[in-house]
Amino acid sequence: MGETENEPGSSMHGVSAKERAFAFSVASPKIPTDPTAKFALPVDSEHKAKVFNLLSFAKPHMVTFHLSWLSFFTCFVSTFAAAPLVPIIRDNLNLKKGDIGNAGIASVSGSIFSRLVMGAACDLLGPRYGCAFLIMLSAPTVFCMSFVSSAGGYIAVRFMIGFSLATFVSCQYWMSTMFNGNIIGLVNGTAAGWGNMGGGATQLIMPLIFELIKQAGATPFTAWRIAFFIPGCLHVIMGILVLTLGQDLPDGNLSTLQKKGDVPKDKFSKASICHDFHLHAFVLWYAIINYRTWIFVLLYGMSLGVELTTDNVIAEYFFDRFNLKLRTAGTIAATFGMANIFARPMGGFLSDLAARRFGMRGRLWNLYILQTLGGIFCICLGRANSLDLSITSMILFSIGAQAACGATFGIIPFISRRSLGVISGLTGAGGNFGSGLTQLLFFTSSNYSTETGIFYMGIMIVACTLPVTLVHFPQWGGMLLPASKHGEKCSEEYYYGAEWNAEEKEKGLHHGSLKFAENSRSERGQRVGSAATPQTSTTEDV
Amino acid sequence: MAATGLLLGLILALGCFSEICVAIISFSSLQTTLVVTVSHPRRLLRAGEDKITVRWGLNQSLPAGTDSAYKTIKVQLCYAPISQVDRAWRKTEEHFSKDKTCQFKIVKMPYTTGNQTLEWTIERDVPTATYFVRTYALDANDHEVAYGQNTDAKKTTNLFEIQAISGRHVSLDIASVCFSVFSIVSLMGFFFVEKRTGRKAQQ
Numbered sequence: 006m007g008e009t010e011n012e013p014g015s016s017m018h019g020v021s022a023k024e025r026a027f028a029f030s031v032a033s034p035k036i037p038t039d040p041t042a043k044f045a046l047p048v049d050s051e052h053k054a055k056v057f058n059l060l061s062f063a064k065p066h067m068v069t070f071h072l073s074w075l076s077f078f079t080c081f082v083s084t085f086a087a088a089p090l091v092p093i094i095r096d097n098l099n100l101k102k103g104d105i106g107n108a109g110i111a112s113v114s115g116s117i118f119s120r121l122v123m124g125a126a127c128d129l130l131g132p133r134y135g136c137a138f139l140i141m142l143s144a145p146t147v148f149c150m151s152f153v154s155s156a157g158g159y160i161a162v163r164f165m166i167g168f169s170l171a172t173f174v175s176c177q178y179w180m181s182t183m184f185n186g187n188i189i190g191l192v193n194g195t196a197a198g199w200g201n202m203g204g205g206a207t208q209l210i211m212p213l214i215f216e217l218i219k220q221a222g223a224t225p226f227t228a229w230r231i232a233f234f235i236p237g238c239l240h241v242i243m244g245i246l247v248l249t250l251g252q253d254l255p256d257g258n259l260s261t262l263q264k265k266g267d268v269p270k271d272k273f274s275k276a277s278i279c280h281d282f283h284l285h286a287f288v289l290w291y292a293i294i295n296y297r298t299w300i301f302v303l304l305y306g307m308s309l310g311v312e313l314t315t316d317n318v319i320a321e322y323f324f325d326r327f328n329l330k331l332r333t334a335g336t337i338a339a340t341f342g343m344a345n346i347f348a349r350p351m352g353g354f355l356s357d358l359a360a361r362r363f364g365m366r367g368r369l370w371n372l373y374i375l376q377t378l379g380g381i382f383c384i385c386l387g388r389a390n391s392l393d394l395s396i397t398s399m400i401l402f403s404i405g406a407q408a409a410c411g412a413t414f415g416i417i418p419f420i421s422r423r424s425l426g427v428i429s430g431l432t433g434a435g436g437n438f439g440s441g442l443t444q445l446l447f448f449t450s451s452n453y454s455t456e457t458g459i460f461y462m463g464i465m466i467v468a469c470t471l472p473v474t475l476v477h478f479p480q481w482g483g484m485l486l487p488a489s490k491h492g493e494k495c496s497e498e499y500y501y502g503a504e505w506n507a508e509e510k511e512k513g514l515h516h517g518s519l520k521f522a523e524n525s526r527s528e529r530g531q532r533v534g535s536a537a538t539p540q541t542s543t544t545e546d547v
Numbered sequence: 548m549a550a551t552g553l554l555l556g557l558i559l560a561l562g563c564f565s566e567i568c569v570a571i572i573s574f575s576s577l578q579t580t581l582v583v584t585v586s587h588p589r590r591l592l593r594a595g596e597d598k599i600t601v602r603w604g605l606n607q608s609l610p611a612g613t614d615s616a617y618k619t620i621k622v623q624l625c626y627a628p629i630s631q632v633d634r635a636w637r638k639t640e641e642h643f644s645k646d647k648t649c650q651f652k653i654v655k656m657p658y659t660t661g662n663q664t665l666e667w668t669i670e671r672d673v674p675t676a677t678y679f680v681r682t683y684a685l686d687a688n689d690h691e692v693a694y695g696q697n698t699d700a701k702k703t704t705n706l707f708e709i710q711a712i713s714g715r716h717v718s719l720d721i722a723s724v725c726f727s728v729f730s731i732v733s734l735m736g737f738f739f740v741e742k743r744t745g746r747k748a749q750q
Contacts, residue, residue: 092636096674097714101633134738141734145727151719224671226714234726241730248737258741325636451633 052255053185073176074196080169081203083236089208089320089335097226104156106449109317113440115167123171131253132179141244143169147237151230198349204316205342212335292424306439308409313440344403352411364530365481372412379405380466387460422518423504497522581695595671604662617658617684623649630676675711
């Protein structure tokens with residue numbers, strides 16, 4: 006574990022909900038507890054927590070978890086804060102459908118770039134400052150909403166607020182410095198899911214705040230501007246909490262530890278990144294040439310992407326189609342995003358469950374079924390004419406799409422060991438790109454109504470989930486074809502070893518991948534149970 | 548025989564009833580019996596400040612008793628076609644339950660014969676758009692039975708524009724700047740203070 010610690014590219018490690026979704030702790034002697042450490046939770050030799058206790062606020066591990074997911078949640082709240090208020094904003098700023106659509110696209114596009122910068126920022130400054138910088142520097146962009154008086158201004162501000170979604174990267178990075186690798190799956194999955202909930206919570210919060218401010222005497226066109234101060238202040242408060250209560254590593258803050266000599270400065274310095282440029286190029290190369298990467302980029306665009314798009318359009322849709330009050334439309338829209346609290350971890354859990362019996366083939370089928378069901382219910386939502394049917398379809402659609410998000414990251418760690426970080430980053434970017442694309446295609450033009458747009462989006466989801474049938478691992482098989490039977494290609498070691506060239510293998514750099522390959526034999530499933538289960542494997546139940 | 552007669556009678560009654568229902572909920576079946584005129588101080592009006600004067604009354608050339616069913620008058624501000632382009636939330640539909648043309652109520656009052664005049668200050672939640680005024684006559688069941696508007700059937704003449712309030716306030720702008728500055732300054736403050744404490748710890 007040591008050599009991959011905090012290495013650029015490993016920052017995404019464990020972003021899955023894959024590892025034993027119900028593994029709340031890692032027992033000794035599998036990972037020995039450090040007896041000298043004085044932490045509230047049992048820790049390993051690197052002082053990372055071995056236990057994930059949701060009800061605790063123990064410093065520093067659980068405090069970090071709560072700070073982390075709350076920061077991500079706050080950024081989701083502010084990015085989608087405009088969505089439930091669009092019926093008021095469109096009248097104030099004289100927007101057309103195209104303007105509203107473009108603003109939605111802008112809100113999800115910014116973070117495609119900011120995520121890349123965030124990875125580097127976390128490496129250089131540590132996750133605490135990475136998070137604090139982003140959240141406090143994006144607070145002014147939220148406050149800027151009070152200045153907006155035209156469509157152009159509205160689109161620009163939503164674009165800038167969207168940059169804050171890169172807190173996803175700092176959130177996941179910070180978790181991996183605080184929690185042991187064997188439970189990091191659940192920790193990261195929970196943090197990501199609860200953060201995503203912000204997109205639902207905001208649909209509830211913003212209309213409520215708006216109504217309260219209106220009742221206090223403000224006109225609608227002023228009230229919505231004042232309402233934006235709430236997410237803005239949340240940014241500032243969370244930023245201050247992160248700076249005062251948070252710390253980069255279990256033993257202290259990065260700069261303090263570097264000065265003491267406990268943490269080699271090289272790991273986080275610019276110099277090391279330039280020096281290792283060719284290594285990073287290889288990591289990028291192996292991610293790009295693997296066709297599975299691109300299939301999952303597309304797939305995640307049709308699960309997370311579609312979720313973000315729906316966050317942007319659903320409140321306005323219910324308001325217009327069924328003539329509901331703003332608050333009622335917001336409440337209904339909120340149930341879409343709030344399903345993340347259980348749907349996303351559930352997708353990862355189902356992935357693990359399927360893998361126990363059927364291995365990787367089970368995981369692929371699980372993903373295909375969940376995402377296709379999401380698409381089918383999206384079609385139903387577009388076709389539903391009554392409120393009850395619409396709400397039911399929407400809820401089932403949300404569960405399908407969000408569970409598919411969790412299931413996707415149940416497979417991603419297995420695509421590549423060496424390039425996991427890059428692939429996770431590309432997949433995440435694919436999610437945002439998918440959101441921008443679906444909004445552009447279906448919700449910006451006046452040629453068809455919103456319900457027709459939702460219908461077409463459902464068709465696109467079903468069609469674009471089909472490529473998962475093409476994913477095939479020589480050692481495990483794919484959805485339709487079994488594992489290769491001939492030659493050396495049907496071993497995990499060959500697959501993961503192929504990412505290292507002969508020179509690197511001579512230096513022994515690939516040993517981490519080999520260890521991973523050994524552990525991943527569980528992906529063969531139960532039917533090939535005669536495959537050796539080494540003592541170090543993660544298949545043991547805790 | 549009697550049963551068949553009763554059934555037929557029921558079907559006929561239902562048919563008439565449904566016809567009446569259809570007539571009530573569809574715009575095109577309404578008669579234009581009211582005459583409406585609107586006068587305003589200038590072409591471009593300002594919401595929250597300017598007033599418009601609406602005059603309405605029964606068309607005198609119609610026979611007496613046309614307005615016997617009219618109990619209430621509802622005067623509404625409606626979007627002109629040019630303001631409905633690319634804005635499906637203002638679309639004109641045949642059925643009243645789906646129609647979104649007229650979204651602002653100017654006044655709703657009991658119907659009296661003769662001409663009525665009303666001076667109305669444009670409210671502050673009216674968006675920037677081009678408008679006309681339509682007056683509905685409602686019966687005792689609150690269903691539309693007749694209407695009149697100050698523009699022609701194609702909604703091209705006598706339109707007027709309203710400029711909405713911006714919703715911005717100087718105090719809001721100042722608060723926004725203050726909060727933003729606080730955010731940036733506190734972040735930089737923390738950063739530099741910690742750097743300096745770190746340097747001191749090293750010495």
